[in-house]
Amino acid sequence: KSVKGQPIMPSILLTNVNRILNKLDELAILVTRGLTLDLLLITESWLDDSIPNNFCDLQGFVLFRRDRTGRMGGGVLCYVRNYWSCRLLNIPITNSNDFEVLAYGLCLDLSAFLGH
Numbered sequence: 001k002s003v004k005g006q007p008i009m010p011s012i013l014l015t016n017v018n019r020i021l022n023k024l025d026e027l028a029i030l031v032t033r034g035l036t037l038d039l040l041l042i043t044e045s046w047l048d049d050s051i052p053n054n055f056c057d058l059q060g061f062v063l064f065r066r067d068r069t070g071r072m073g074g075g076v077l078c079y080v081r082n083y084w085s086c087r088l089l090n091i092p093i094t095n096s097n098d099f100e101v102l103a104y105g106l107c108l109d110l111s112a113f114l115g116h
Contacts (some may be wrong), residue, residue, distance in 0.1 A: 010038035010084065010106070019046040020056065020077065028058055033078075038081040039106075045075035064088060066100040076100045 007094075012056040013035065017023050020042060031037055040061070047056070047067045056063060061079040068074030082088045 010081075011036060012039040013037050013040065014041040016043045018044045021046070021051070024056065031058055031061070038084060040077070040079040042077040042079075043075075044073065045077045047075050047077070053086055063100055064104065065104050068100055073077060074100055076102050078102050078104065080104075080106065082094075 003029055017027075020027075027040070031040070040058075045065065045067070047065060050070075051068060053063055053065070056065070056077070060082055062082055064075050064078040064080065085104050085107050089105055091101060091103045093099075093101060
């Protein structure tokens with residue numbers, strides 16, 4: 001199904017970037033001039049709490065992130081197109097130092113999608 005010719009199922013890109021900071025320009029070009037993506041799932045972001053969210057913003061997307069703590073590397077980012085309604089889910093993890101997890105509920109926000 002589609003609304004105004006746009007798919008209701010999200011288009012998703014999953015990629016391992018091995019440090020996002022030096023690839024932000026390429027990512028912005030990809031989503032503005034390239035693929036029509038709804039979700040960008042990124043592993044190995046290598047971000048930490050010294051880097052604010054607004055440094056990694058992509059126009060038209062909401063950013064969720066989980067940085068690795070206590071050691072270098074790791075981290076996950078999720079960019080969600082702003083016409084999707086999204087809420088972060090709390091999943092209890094017994095040992096959060098071993099891996100990073102993001103979980104969220106997602107549904108299409110028709111008013112934003114249709115431009116109302």
